[in-house]
Every structure is written in C-alpha cells, then in structure tokens.
Amino acid sequence: MGALSITGIKPGSTSLKLTAGKITKTVPITVLSRNLLSYGPAEGNGLTATVNTDGSLHVTGTATGQWRGLSWTFPCTVQGNVILSRPTSIDGLTVSVKCLDADGGQLGAQVIVGNATAVPAGTVSLRFEILCTETTPTAKDGDLRIQLESGTTAHEWMRPDNTSLRGGV
Numbered sequence: 001m002g003a004l005s006i007t008g009i010k011p012g013s014t015s016l017k018l019t020a021g022k023i024t025k026t027v028p029i030t031v032l033s034r035n036l037l038s039y040g041p042a043e044g045n046g047l048t049a050t051v052n053t054d055g056s057l058h059v060t061g062t063a064t065g066q067w068r069g070l071s072w073t074f075p076c077t078v079q080g081n082v083i084l085s086r087p088t089s090i091d092g093l094t095v096s097v098k099c100l101d102a103d104g105g106q107l108g109a110q111v112i113v114g115n116a117t118a119v120p121a122g123t124v125s126l127r128f129e130i131l132c133t134e135t136t137p138t139a140k141d142g143d144l145r146i147q148l149e150s151g152t153t154a155h156e157w158m159r160p161d162n163t164s165l166r167g168g169v
Contacts, residue, residue, distance in 0.1 A: 011161065035147045035160040036082070037097075037128050038074035042167025045069055047140065049130070049167065055159025057144045059090060063132030069093070071129045072167035073100070076119065078150050083116045085154035090142040092134045097148055099123040116152035 006016065006029065016027045039057060042049045045068035047061040063069055076099065086095055097111040101122050108120040130144070145157040 011158070033158045033161045034149045034155060035158045036078055036126075036150070037072075037146060037148045037160045038162035038165045039072045039128060039160065039167055040163055040165040042070045042072065044167075044169035045132075046137070047130070047132075051163045052143060055163050056088070056157075057130075057146070058142070059093065059130060059144060060139075060141045062139045063134075063137040065137065066133065066135050067131050068137075068169075069129060069131035070167050071127050071169065072165050073125055073127045074162070074165060076100075076123045076126050079119055080150060081116045081118050081152050082111060082148055082150060083152055083154050084111045084113050085147045085149075085157070086113045086144065087147075087157050088143055088145045090140050090144060092132060092138060093140060093144075094131050094133050095144070095146050096129050096131070098127045098129065100125045100127055111148065114154075 011033045013030045016029050018025045040051055046064040047059060047070050049070055050058045052058050084097055095113065099107045099120055101107050102124050107123055109117065111117045147157050149155065
C-alpha cells in the first residue's frame, strides 16, 4: 500500500476518482481558506462594514466613541497557536480576536496583529472586533484585509470562507 498526498491550490470543491483494478471510488474534496475569520455586513456604533467582491471589508462612518466599533462572533474551529495579520489598515481603527468560553466570557489575552497566541482550552467561539482607537473619532472610509490563521507565521491574505455572517456591536 502506498500513500497519496494532495495539496489544494485554491479554496473550492472537487472530487478525486481513485481506481484500483476493477474498483473505482470517487472521494469529495473540499479545500478551505486558511483565513479562519468569519464576517459579513455589519453596522453599529457609527460604523458600517460591507464586503467587497474580493472578500475584504469596506468600513465607513465615524465611531460613536473610543473603543467602540463592530464585532462578529463565530464558532472556534482551531486549537493551538493562531496569528492575526492585517496587510491593509485604516488609521484610527484596530483589529483583534478574543477567545470566548461557553458563557461568552473572554479566555486569556486577546489575539492582536503580529503576535502568535495560543487558543486557551475551553474556547468555543471567537469574537473578531474592529474598534476605534481615537479619543475623538474621525470619519473612516477604507478597506481592510485581515487574516487569522493557524500557526505562528502569517501568510499572504486569503478571503475567508464565510463572508456573509451578520455582525454588529
């Protein structure tokens, strides 16, 4: 018996047809994005986010105050280390991910851009946040490409699999 190794090139679905003698088996294959974030349209606290055709976020508006903004909560599908990267940014806005327990309480330190962080035991969901850092918020109008991925090394940005999750405050 030999081993077969398959490397996905881009996210999507296909199938693999295997034949051994008279036996043929078709196996479905799904390649997922390495970007673990889930987000989509959101509005609140003076900010509005829409999803661009490439899967990045377009953020407009003026936050109602410092540390106010938008958030999306989704199931945690990863264990071990994760790293958050942001190849594009908007001045005055910060991004982070918080690990949450079953009651919605934060576990451990938040995941910030550039720092690999271990997902704490007991994490059931993640909350992705875009918050205003300015004491006197100013108008925003720009695009964000943010990526959360397994491991300790950030790679080139990739559209997340889920860009239709409604967000809010």
